[in-house]
Amino acid sequence: MKPSFHARPVNGPFEDPCVYVRILREKRALLFDLGYIGRLELGNLLKVTDVFVTHMHMDHFAGFDTLLRGVLKRDTPLRIFGPENIIQCVGGKLNGYTWNLIKDYPLKIDVFEINKDSISHAGFYAENSFRKVMHPTMIFDGIIKKEPLFKIQGVLLTHQIPVMAYSLEEEFHININKAILTEKELPVGPWLSDLKKAIREQRSEEITFEINNKIFTLEELMEIATITKGQKISYVMDVAPSDENMGKIIPLVKGSDILFCEAYFLEKDRDRAEERHHLTAALAGKIAREANVGSLEIMHFSPKYRHSVDELYNEAMKEFKG
Numbered sequence: 001m002k003p004s005f006h007a008r009p010v011n012g013p014f015e016d017p018c019v020y021v022r023i024l025r026e027k028r029a030l031l032f033d034l035g036y037i038g039r040l041e042l043g044n045l046l047k048v049t050d051v052f053v054t055h056m057h058m059d060h061f062a063g064f065d066t067l068l069r070g071v072l073k074r075d076t077p078l079r080i081f082g083p084e085n086i087i088q089c090v091g092g093k094l095n096g097y098t099w100n101l102i103k104d105y106p107l108k109i110d111v112f113e114i115n116k117d118s119i120s121h122a123g124f125y126a127e128n129s130f131r132k133v134m135h136p137t138m139i140f141d142g143i144i145k146k147e148p149l150f151k152i153q154g155v156l157l158t159h160q161i162p163v164m165a166y167s168l169e170e171e172f173h174i175n176i177n178k179a180i181l182t183e184k185e186l187p188v189g190p191w192l193s194d195l196k197k198a199i200r201e202q203r204s205e206e207i208t209f210e211i212n213n214k215i216f217t218l219e220e221l222m223e224i225a226t227i228t229k230g231q232k233i234s235y236v237m238d239v240a241p242s243d244e245n246m247g248k249i250i251p252l253v254k255g256s257d258i259l260f261c262e263a264y265f266l267e268k269d270r271d272r273a274e275e276r277h278h279l280t281a282a283l284a285g286k287i288a289r290e291a292n293v294g295s296l297e298i299m300h301f302s303p304k305y306r307h308s309v310d311e312l313y314n315e316a317m318k319e320f321k322g
């Protein structure tokens with residue numbers, strides 16, 4: 001099965017947490033968190049259309065300037081999602097520069113601030129020298145963004161301050177059966193993308209496709225497509241080790257193919273974890289087990305474990321797989 005997303009951490013586990021997700025068929029990418037992103041090449045930065053920020057501690061947000069510098073002359077808008085205060089934080093970053101010569105630039109930055117049951121929306125556009133404009137507030141019901149290919153869900157958790165955790169979920173995955181394609185003497189071509197698009201958008205079965213001068217209905221072509229469960233990727237960072245948070249994370253990340261989760265402390269330092277509002281490696285393993293995830297990638301480790309990094313992996317794996 002050809003995957004739709006490819007997810008990878010940008011940095012090592014002792015550095016700023018950040019996951020880059022390529023959407024393979026759309027030549028675009030998503031970013032989860034925006035700490036140090038200096039290792040992303042300009043070509044990769046330019047693909048980023050949406051950024052999902054967990055919270056605005058520096059290690060999760062200091063890369064805003066690098067991203068802005070990269071996309072400043074781009075026509076494609078940039079969307080930034082995050083918890084309470086994200087609009088003010090983006091505004092503050094933009095206010096740190098002088099913008100008298102960018103009125104002809106097309107860049108539009110839209111910022112979505114997720115609160116308990118609403119999403120506030122602010123626009124910062126180059127044509128207005130990035131002065132803030134407020135747009136109507138939307139309802140937040142757990143879904144942050146929905147497109148034909150995927151949806152992003154989120155929950156509001158605590159890290160003393162509000163923090164978001166996210167999941168990216170493909171609606172379903174469409175595989176083309178090459179054997180049936182050959183058997184029916186149908187050529188490989190751009191029509192296959194149109195077919196997938198029509199399936200994804202749940203278009204009526206009456207639409208038709210012209211292939212090699214012959215007309216086919218969607219229904220006739222459905223037998224070459226197999227529909228399977230889509231990919232799911234989740235991202236959980238900087239969360240207090242409370243039962244309340246655990247109870248909200250598990251349903252969000254349920255059934256993920258990959259869960260990227262912080263493991264800032266070892267369980268033996270649980271007091272520290274409580275004080276600093278972070279998860280332990282054992283808790284990351286517990287979430288992965290209870291949510292039945294395919295694989296767990298722990299990251300964002302306290303520097304105190306630089307010489308005992310295996311203990312973090314062992315503790316998480318023991319809890320995850322037993």
Ligand SMILES: [Zn+2]
Nearest residue numbers: 055057159238
């Ligand atoms: Zn933090």
Ligand SMILES: [Zn+2]
Nearest residue numbers: 057059060238
């Ligand atoms: Zn952090």
